[in-house]
Amino acid sequence: MNLLDEDKTIDIAELFKIFGDSTRVKIINVLLDKELCVCDIAKAINVSQSAVSHQLRILKAAKLVKFRKVGNCIFYALSDDHVKKIFKLGCEHINEL
Amino acid sequence: MNLLDEDKTIDIAELFKIFGDSTRVKIINVLLDKELCVCDIAKAINVSQSAVSHQLRILKAAKLVKFRKVGNCIFYALSDDHVKKIFKLGCEHINEL
């Protein structure tokens, strides 16, 4: 049962690394069931607009979030259910400790 | 659907952060289906004994691995199926990209 060829080791680590920051975890958490624009995310998790924007850039680059533009605002949402699954499994693990 | 109270945000991030290093990913990968002692892990993933030991300490502190002593050797294994589940879900995500 060897799930990884050497090439993918880095990719896996990079994926989990993205879930490994509390600001990004907060962003993912508030996006679990709805899309939000940047400033609403910032308000919701009480982090500066700039910091949220920087982190969204990372989440976007990893294709963990998608976005759509509506006038002046940009709404972000989780890319797919896979992101939710990984996140929820992590939550379950924590809750069982 | 708000899975996190503020208190747990850090815990979740800390959990994923542990999966977010390629040396630790390699260690988890070789422990998926068997236990191994430290020097065998080091050989298997081609990383120094010291580096492996340092990373095992982190995995141990997070209760992601368990260990047993046999004479001179210390065999490490994944703590439980939860660790495997999270890891495999990450692998699936990567393989689907």
Next chain:
DNA sequence: CTTCTATATGAATAAGTGTTCATATATGAA
């Protein structure tokens, strides 16, 4: 065109992290 709001981004700084190297500890064998 000007102003206001929303978002992005670059630079700088501070904090965190992984590896290496040297060494300590501990167990087994002789």
Next chain:
DNA sequence: TTCATATATGAACACTTATTCATATAGAAG
């Protein structure tokens, strides 16, 4: 006890990363 092997650990260093601050971009409203 002495030697060899397995593992752990502390310090140092290089590297990465998240935030802040200032500023740029862009769209909407007046």
